[in-house]
Amino acid sequence: MLKGFGTVLTKELRELVRDPKILLGMIIVPLIMFPVLGSIMSFSIQSAAEQAKKASALVLDRDGGIYATAFMENLKANGVKIYNLTNVNPEEAVNRGLLSEYNTTQIIEIPNGFSENITRHLAGETNVTTYVKLYSVFSGTGIVEDVGSSLIDLLVERLNRQYAPDLMKTSKASIIKGQIYENVDPRTLSGLMISQAIAMPITIMILLTYSMQIAATSVAMEKEEKTLETLLTLPMDRFAILMGKLSGSILVAGIGALAYMVGFNYHMGSFASFSAVSGLDLASVGLAPSLLGYVLLGISLFVTLLSALALAVILSAFAEDVRSAQSMVGYIYPFLFVPSLALMYVDINMLPLAARIALYAIPYTHPIIASKAVTMGDNLTAALGIVYVAIFTLVIMYVASRLFATEKILTMKLKFKGFRKREKSAVAE
Amino acid sequence: MKTAVEATEVTKFFGNIKALDGLNLKVNTGEIFGLIGPNGAGKTTCLRVISTLLLPTSGTVKVFGLDVSADAPEVRKIITYLPEEAGAYRNLSGWEYLQFMANFSARNKDEKYVAVQEAAEICGLGDRLRDKVKTYSKGMKRRLLIARALMPKPRLAILDEPTGGLDVLHSYHIRGIIKRYAKNRDTTVLLSSHNMLEVEHLCDKVALVNKGKVVAEGKPAELRDKYGSVNLEDVFAKVVGLA
Ligand SMILES: Nc1ncnc2c1ncn2[C@@H]1O[C@H](COP(=O)(O)OP(=O)(O)OP(=O)(O)O)[C@@H](O)[C@H]1O
Ligand SMILES: [Mg+2]
Numbered sequence: 184m185l186k187g188f189g190t191v192l193t194k195e196l197r198e199l200v201r202d203p204k205i206l207l208g209m210i211i212v213p214l215i216m217f218p219v220l221g222s223i224m225s226f227s228i229q230s231a232a233e234q235a236k237k238a239s240a241l242v243l244d245r246d247g248g249i250y251a252t253a254f255m256e257n258l259k260a261n262g263v264k265i266y267n268l269t270n271v272n273p274e275e276a277v278n279r280g281l282l283s284e285y286n287t288t289q290i291i292e293i294p295n296g297f298s299e300n301i302t303r304h305l306a307g308e309t310n311v312t313t314y315v316k317l318y319s320v321f322s323g324t325g326i327v328e329d330v331g332s333s334l335i336d337l338l339v340e341r342l343n344r345q346y347a348p349d350l351m352k353t354s355k356a357s358i359i360k361g362q363i364y365e366n367v368d369p370r371t372l373s374g375l376m377i378s379q380a381i382a383m384p385i386t387i388m389i390l391l392t393y394s395m396q397i398a399a400t401s402v403a404m405e406k407e408e409k410t411l412e413t414l415l416t417l418p419m420d421r422f423a424i425l426m427g428k429l430s431g432s433i434l435v436a437g438i439g440a441l442a443y444m445v446g447f448n449y450h451m452g453s454f455a456s457f458s459a460v461s462g463l464d465l466a467s468v469g470l471a472p473s474l475l476g477y478v479l480l481g482i483s484l485f486v487t488l489l490s491a492l493a494l495a496v497i498l499s500a501f502a503e504d505v506r507s508a509q510s511m512v513g514y515i516y517p518f519l520f521v522p523s524l525a526l527m528y529v530d531i532n533m534l535p536l537a538a539r540i541a542l543y544a545i546p547y548t549h550p551i552i553a554s555k556a557v558t559m560g561d562n563l564t565a566a567l568g569i570v571y572v573a574i575f576t577l578v579i580m581y582v583a584s585r586l587f588a589t590e591k592i593l594t595m596k597l598k599f600k601g602f603r604k605r606e607k608s609a610v611a612e
Numbered sequence: 613m614k615t616a617v618e619a620t621e622v623t624k625f626f627g628n629i630k631a632l633d634g635l636n637l638k639v640n641t642g643e644i645f646g647l648i649g650p651n652g653a654g655k656t657t658c659l660r661v662i663s664t665l666l667l668p669t670s671g672t673v674k675v676f677g678l679d680v681s682a683d684a685p686e687v688r689k690i691i692t693y694l695p696e697e698a699g700a701y702r703n704l705s706g707w708e709y710l711q712f713m714a715n716f717s718a719r720n721k722d723e724k725y726v727a728v729q730e731a732a733e734i735c736g737l738g739d740r741l742r743d744k745v746k747t748y749s750k751g752m753k754r755r756l757l758i759a760r761a762l763m764p765k766p767r768l769a770i771l772d773e774p775t776g777g778l779d780v781l782h783s784y785h786i787r788g789i790i791k792r793y794a795k796n797r798d799t800t801v802l803l804s805s806h807n808m809l810e811v812e813h814l815c816d817k818v819a820l821v822n823k824g825k826v827v828a829e830g831k832p833a834e835l836r837d838k839y840g841s842v843n844l845e846d847v848f849a850k851v852v853g854l855a
Contacts (some may be wrong), residue, residue: 408699416693417716418664418685590666594626 190594202510216517223525226534238334239264240289241281243271248298254315257338258291265291273318277358282320290318290358291335291462302348315339316354319369332370359470360560372470383554384523386446387484390439391491391519391531392548395512398432398492399499403508406500412593425587429489429496429580436488444481476557479565483553486569490546490576491515497583522548530555546572614641614676616768616800617662622671623824624657631657633824634671634817639802639817641767644794646811647804648844650852655804656772658821662802663693663770676767692761696772696804699745699753706741706748706756707732710763718763727763735759735840746854753848758786758815762793769794775810781844783807785815807842818844 184452240258242265244251258265266285268276273290282288293315300313305435317335332355339353357367405411406427414424472480499508522542531542531552542548549568556564586592616637624632631654639645655770660666662673664684673680675687678706700709710728718724732741735755745753754774761769774790775783787810794801805811812832820828820835827853828835832844841847 406701409695409697410699411699412660412665412695413693413698413713415665416688416691418689419716576702593660593665 211294216521220523220524223521223534223538224528226529236350238262238289239266239287240291241266241268241285241287243273243276243290243292244269245272245295246297246299250298251293252303254293254297254338254342257342261338263334263336269390273316273356273363277318277361282358283476289321292316292318300440301346301350304347309347309349312350312352312354314354315475316356318356318358318363320358321369321372332368380555381527383447384527384551386443387487387547387550388523390443390484391488392516394432394436395491395495395515396509397435397500398428398495399508400497400513401431401504402428403502403505406502406508407504415592421587422584425496425580425584429493429583432492432496433489436492437485440481440484440488443484444477447480470558471501472557473560473562476560476562476565479562479569480550480553480557481533483565483569484550484571486527486576487546487550490572490579491519493576493579493583497579497586500583500586519547523551524590543571546575561581613634613774615639615674616641616643617673617675617802619662619673620671622658622661622668622673624654624661624666625669632671634667635821635824635826637819637826637829639800641800642795642798642803644648644790644803644814645815646815646818647802647821648806648808648811648818648848649804653821654824655821655826659693659770659772659802659804663691664688665693665714671698690767692764692766692769694757694761694771694774696776698728700756700760702746703744705744706735706737708782709756710741710760713760713818714763731759731763734762734793736785736789751778751785753787754778754782755789758789762789762797762799765797766799768800768802771801773804773806775807777807783810788816808848812844820851827851 213359240263242255242258243373244255244267249268255265255267264287266287271279271281271290276290282290294313296312297315300311304313305309315335318330319332335353339351343350355366355368357364357372359367402411405414411424415421433522497513498511498514502508502511522545525542526548531539531548534542542552549572553565553568556562556568617636617637617655619635619637622632622635622637624629625750633654635654635658637658637685647658657666662675662680663742664680664687667681673761676690678687678690680687698705701712704712707728710731711724714724714727715761718727735741735758737755739751741749741756742751745756748756758771761771771790775786778786790801790803793799803815815832816830818829818835819826826849828839830838835844836842838848839850841850
């Protein structure tokens, strides 16, 4: 037996169990985080299913025959709400804004000669076939999406079984930013974008946790070594101490954001080579950020890092040493991890309003939202996110500067029972 | 003789804990003044109030006539403070640390150069100044920090347990530094200590602090006479109530 092992283990366990921060971080957080994540996922799957149920489409019946009518009946029977338009071709439908007018994202085109071709096929001319064509708007990302595409495939397959095999085919096109791209299945696009939808949040999680640890450690080191106390008695502006510390972290954050952008660019580049195989070029279909988009994404990332760093500095200012500073910063992690993981699975616009507001309120989601938005060419969303996070950061920095101006920086400790009775507000500089 | 520090009826609460309880203190210019008292007596709190880190809950503290609450920025220009058990930036070398700290007091490059040279001499660390602080022993670190506290020629140097936890030789060295450099440079020193022998030899005046109050004050010899004791340790025991 290892002599003394049991004794050390007992002491270790006792110490760990008595440190509420560890309890909170290791046990409570996962206990809360996973159910939350689980419900987000099941919600997203459920809402996708519901969306399929109440799916709608513009049907451009350019045939007018009995089989066209039968096809539409079949769509209805499968819960698809249809708006039948005649004498309109898909380009016109897109250009005239009919999609938004009817509040749908899909166009099903039944081509001229649809019924006739079916009749001829059924009469023995088996080399005569026909097709229906689905145009769907490519909206965003998220792992569960694009039920419409599969639904059409399913319907056509069923009809083929009913009438004759190999009678009908589906043809797919995507509408991206108001432009029709023939032979581009939205599902393929989603597949391509999913890898981005996952890569982005993961990178952001790593970047933020890392830089927050750096900032927290640097402040806690000053407290632990009492160098902060020395600085506070020097004839200097106390705000300068805070800004000096923050700027150091900002520099780290800036380099981090830059490295991230280089990585992101490379990541998008790897799509280009991937698309060479699939015959699809994301940039040429407009699914790559513009230069402005890249700049906005970079800024978004930067202000978000800044807000996280400022918060890390404040929290660690309450801690007496490095270890407790790090667990203090750990309290921020759920607010980072839950939304990041959630946004891998769902597009923010699919969520109910309350969840959407909650996600928008958390600053760390904004680079993730921005990265999707700029890819789709929606620079406004990214810009608004930047404004929000910037305001959030300013508020945090104001609080931090108030903290540094008073003795609270030395005497305040976060307690689990809540704050101690506050002392009379201290002197301002 | 001018007054360097004057504390009048100072109280300080931390929540419900009363750390200072009507403390009165007067330090004259040019003195080396020692605070002694048991653990938790309030020495550190007292020094932190004087060095503008904490606000007194009530009472006033004046440093060379400047109020520590109202004129904190002015007070900070004429004092230096060495926290209890302080460290320096671990990844800087001793030189770099002194240079960094000199930036706050020196008005130009020449002044800074002279100050750092002097501080290097005061601490007596020689070539080791080029090594990172994290490689220093406790005693070396303290010598570096004392040198930095005396470097800007402050009118008042506040040193919380300058020799706490150090061996005889390092303590001896540090006492030598304080005596030599403070006296020659018009710096008043206010320090705290647990070492009676040290206080007896080093300090012109001492104050015994207990439970947030000054319970006895005077020159070491006066105190010994007054309490009929052979040394300060004995005085301490009598006043605090152990004997
Ligand atoms: N930040 C703080 N929060 C709460 N209580 C404090 C704080 N700082 C000091 N105290 C309390 O104030 C009292 C005086 O402490 P102080 O550190 O001034 O004593 P001291 O004389 O320096 O002791 P020592 O000789 O051990 O250094 C103690 O009861 C201590 O617990
Ligand atoms: Mg003390």
